[in-house]
Amino acid sequence: MAGVSDDSGVVVDRVGKTYDGDGDPVRALDDVSFSVEGGEFVCLVGPSGCGKTTLFRVIAGLADATDGEVRLDGTPVTGPTTDMGVVFQEYHLFPWLTVEENVGFGLERSDRSADERAARVDEMLDLVGLGEFRGSYPKSLSGGMKQRVAIARALAVDPDLLLMDEPFGAVDAQTREMLQRELLDVWASTGKTVLFVTHDVAEAVTLADRIVVMAAEPGRVREVVDVDVDRPRERGDPAFGERVARVRELIGARP
Known part of the structure; x- marks a missing residue:
């Protein structure tokens, strides 16, 4: 996958996360690497247990990686920062x-x-x-x-980065589609870099320039899918359906 220079966007560089419990250590993330270019809209999807929430917390500076690092515009993320705007599913x-x-x-x-x-x-x-x-x-x-x-x-x-964790998961389907359109309008007018975590594949294909598809146990990047479909995207478009099918295939694939 093509990377980005460290002076633009966000870079997730070989991030791993291990939890030590009463039993054996649990490897939640392993060698996760991808990048989001400045001004790009990237979605992160994956099956249950792929570590999306853990990775979100590491990127947001809310949790430490066991190994590897996250860099925002070339600077390592070591904690919450005003250079990053964070939106959760709960409104807070x-x-x-x-x-x-x-x-x-x-x-x-x-x-x-x-x-x-x-x-x-x-x-x-x-x-x-x-x-x-x-x-x-x-x-x-x-x-x-x-x-x-x-x-x-x-x-x-x-902020330099808008980081969003399933922000539309708590609303009904009609409101969700409205918010998706409004978010794309905001993104187009502000030029912000967006990393958007979702479990909804159709939502990812609606929004993203690229989709980072994760695999589980431990969480890792399976593939990055380019969504080279002109906006606005219609769900009845065969090209839209092809991207949805490809991402779902990757999510359901065995290691």
Whole structure:
């Protein structure tokens, strides 16, 4: 697979993760290597037990790798960083803060002036179409709206990488498709680098430039699939169906 230079995007370089328990050590990840170029949209898929969540935590700086490393724009990731915006399946909004306050939360420790912070929040609310709900509290929002707030909050600090862990898994199918379209619009308008973890193969084919397909026990990269289909992608398109079938074949293949 073609790599990227260390001054652009994210590089997962021979990452391994072993858990020590009461019994024998468990190897969750083994020699995982792939890269995401600056401005690229890459999805990560795989069967149960392939270590997607563990890898996500390592990339996000929330867990240490046993061996190997992750580099963001050439710098090793050693912990959470504002260079990375993280969006989880659960919204993790602060219920006592308004939409506006949630979006601006990460900016409070920045060196921006109050006016600059307010302008940035306005920009992000407009980007996700929630300007008119700025004074609302999370309890009054739908699931899809809550996730749009979470995305706006992650983007507000202007990160180099948007890292997303099954962010649409908790919403209904119709809302999921709407959020997929909106995310692609946000990605196109911001030029952000996106690494998106999902268990939904059709979702990965809808969104990604490339799909990293993992194998399980231990988690490792089986193959990287190019999705060379013009956007917007229609699920009834034979080319779309071919990519879905190929990824599903890889996920179901035996080692």
